[in-house]
């Protein structure tokens with residue numbers, strides 16, 4: 336599989352979210368056409384919530400058999416189950432609780448009322464990933480979604496945090512500059528093993544991070560290079576500093 340990367344600029348946040356939702360549905364439908372099942376890694380954040388809303392409302396939603404999709408998470412805030420700040424809670428409220436899925440195929444990261452530490456949650460997640468991959472490593476995700484922070488973080492891999500260079504599939508994160516301080520994340524290695532990684536960025540607050548990551552390959556976001564393709568799906572505000580692009 337050869338790695339490729341591209342940037343696709345959209346008019347605004349709503350167009351971006353609707354377009355990503357359509358792409359996502361088609362990507363999963365194609366995977367199911369080939370293998371009978373599909374897998375997706377979900378992300379948290381504001382634009383992701385919009386995307387999930389558009390998936391739910393999409394007229395083509397039924398081209399995917401959602402009961403044969405495995406749902407994983409790229410990162411999680413280490414908080415009690417059901418906490419509104421958990422990425423799992425957000426995705427369930429936005430679409431998972433409203434479509435026909437197989438609960439056995441939903442793989443949330445452990446909550447802080449289930450395990451004692453983010454490291455324990457990460458170890459448990461790595462074991463679940465390895466089991467799904469047939470014994471070790473991570474499954475070849477058909478699609479991995481990522482938001483990007485103003486500081487260029489992806490998943491819960493923050494600039495300068497030791498978790499950024501962690502080995503293995505998942506890592507416990509401490510001292511996150513963005514609350515809550517304790518989190519769980521896929522490692523960069525696991526992220527980059529995905530068949531497709533899409534970084535979704537909306538708004539002027541993300542413009543600097545998008546530019547630094549793309550132009551200089553810096554920041555955690557600049558290290559995302561999926562095994563198959565990497566797509567930067569952005570709106571005009573987030574792309575505003577990309578001087579080499581005309582749009």
Ligand SMILES: O=C1O[C@H](COP(=O)(O)O)[C@@H](O)[C@H](O)[C@H]1O
Nearest residue numbers: 378379380381382482483484490
């Ligand atoms: O904390 C997180 O932030 C990022 C980006 O969120 P946004 O609201 O600024 O778009 C998100 O991608 C990540 O999953 C989440 O845990």
